[in-house]
Amino acid sequence: MTLRRRILILATAVVLLGAVGVFAVLRASSRAAEKDRAQDGGPRVTRGEVALAPGDGGRRIVFRNMAWGPHRDELATVAADVPEGPRTASGVNCLRFHSAAGTGICLRADRGGVAESHRAVVLDAHLEERSSHPLAGIPTRARVSPGGRLAAWTVFVGGDSYAGTNFSTRTSILDLRTGRLDASLEDFAIRKDGKEYRNADVNFWGVTFAADERTFYATLATDGKTHLVRGDVVERTVTTLRENLECPSLSPDGTRLVFKKRVPGLPAEAPWRLFALDLASMRETPLAEERSVDDQVVWSDDRTVVYSLPGDFGADLYALPADGGGVPKRLMPSALAPAFLD
Template identity: 75%
Template sequence: MSLHRRLLILLVAVVLLGGVAVAAVVRAGDRAHEKDREQAGGPRVAPGPVSLAAAGGGRRLVFRNMAWGPHRDELATVPAEDPRAPRTASGVSCLRLHAAAGTGICLQSVKGGAGVQDGYRAVVLDASLRELAAHPLAGIPTRARVSPGGHLAAWTVFVGGDSYAGTDFSTRTSVLDLRTGRLEASLEDYAIRKDGRIHKAVDVNFWGVTFTPDEQGFYATLATGGTTYLVRGDLAARTVTTLRENAECPSLSPDGTRIAFKKRIPGRPAEAPWQLHVLDLATGAETPLAEQRSVDDQAVWLDDRTVAYALPGDFGADLYAVPADGSGAPARFMDAALAPALLG
């Protein structure tokens, strides 16, 4: 065998052995990554089709996936009856989202180009996650809601400061009528009826809209004069009326009879002052829920008996659920998830 042929065979062998070594390292890395993921308790996430339409196969949850990996921050879905099932990720990224009746609102970050500052926008999605409309946002997204019939959307952003716990912040809350395209850029333009009189002040802030089943009105939080109020809004009259003090981030129950909200409790730390309560709209009775930790979130009703909410977790946020009648105890039902909405 010639020297040239022997050298050629040696070169081929080196290349093959190198390829085997690289493959072994890659497989070992994949196994180590999988082991780390399993040890960390991270959920399984894979790309696939996601729909906001009511599915014949049962109810589904859509939410912001917070698990580390290529699908972090994407709108994802799981069966509502099996929230720890493997997740299907849509490829659509949202910082905040909500959906109902085949309509979604997705609050997104927007990367600026050279010399252009990053920004945010509100994107209206149809049932297939196609973009129907988009509106620029004036600040950091914090709350989003779609009305039960899918005809209205609302969102809140921070335009100064970044926490509801203190007093040094400013918000802007907008309401969009998807039937007409009319955008109420700020609820601060609405007339405020407080204690039977028209209230005008420069320190007015609104946040946390939740729509009524008939889609004619809403509830929200009003802050003015250092006090927060639960207000009832009338979309046609463009008015809001205060109902009671110390009620933030309302969420109306599916049957329209109760509101879950967060209430500031005297004596608690200034940075973590809230406890979840439920208000009976007919009687005015307030019920403190069994969750003792401070919840800075707008709760979501999973059904007429249970509310869900986010708390800080290893991946940024985890979802918990607690009975809405004050009984029982809170339980974590989804890891690495935020901003859930129930479909179907």
């Protein structure tokens, strides 16, 4: 065999080996992409950096990813103007989540040991744990105040649905600057119908904070009825304002609450409709959502609220005008507990 022929054979072999290597890399990349894609053919989910601080990338949504795959239940992010686009997952798991001003509250499950336990974890802007607090039950609601000073969470300590009567809740408020934890709003002084009030059946849930980092609104349940209350974290007091309001959410401008309300004649397992309450006039306006919503809505801006409804993989997010007009539109599939970050 001539030297020239040997060189030609060697060169051909090198080219073939290179082609095989390139094919193997492309095949591996394709399989990785397939693994990161929701099994229902939904949005692509890949591991990357997720931050809670405002950035140069424009407005974003951070939420619990519900799409099936290796990143299910992780906090993920998408661009707010492309909510159904590719998702970046953080590796941080949360059952409930909220964030404001670069601070997050993550209610998570710890599955080690004999029984599952739960914690409330305060996250910094890089999703690093700042503090952790054991929970007495199953996470259901979480909120951070607009300025990032206060965090609140609610857990079920009995039963599994607001729609029934056999449940109890515990709601806590944490001052993130001082570290003071009010473990239960039941310890606050209650003023109901103009009088001091105490009752063993009192339950609170669904805190929403005002911009003054002191005032909050929540649901108080007692004697078979629910009430909207306004609270003061400094004075440790709550005052009833109105009956039949649950899970209020205060608008960014502080003028309105959107809440769920039990409507007579609806099925016991799906009794709620969404309403808006103008705090100046105390006038209620029904929103254009005919399905029962068992969620505490989030305001995406001063005009629109976002909430979850059951979906193929747990929950989907819908957007709706807060003035009573418009129609519900699906914002994101397979997502829960959103926070809108500028």
